[in-house]
Amino acid sequence: MASLDLERPLGGYPRDRWKRVIRDCDRLLNEFGKGAAMMGWTTEDLFGFPAGGAASDGLGGLIWRLDGGRVVFMDDVGAAYRWPFSDQTSRFARGYIGGMVGQRVPVWELGE
DSSP, X not given: OTTOOTTSOOTTOOHHHXXXXXXXXXXXXXXXXXXXXXXXXXXXXXXXXXXXXXXOOOOOOHHHXXXXXXXXXXXXXXXXXXXXXXXXXEEEETTGGGGSSSOEEEGGGOOO
């Protein structure tokens, strides 16, 4: 995570989306990082992005979904998160993307 640069978007993501990605990563690590690891969340669950970057139509992990939203609850089964600028929440199940078609990489391994 420390290698991510706000000014150097990876994966072809627009700069504004990239900044939200990094802020979401920082917030998640600060608020749930140790707990998520203890509950069995994987790197792919949390930080997986479609290997093709922004040009891909693949799905990603929790950070990929947040897009400026905020995790409000996390346990060993899933996480609930609030959409940005909304009171709506959604859930993401731990392990959900592991069985899906398509390759994912940790956000810090996206190409330029």
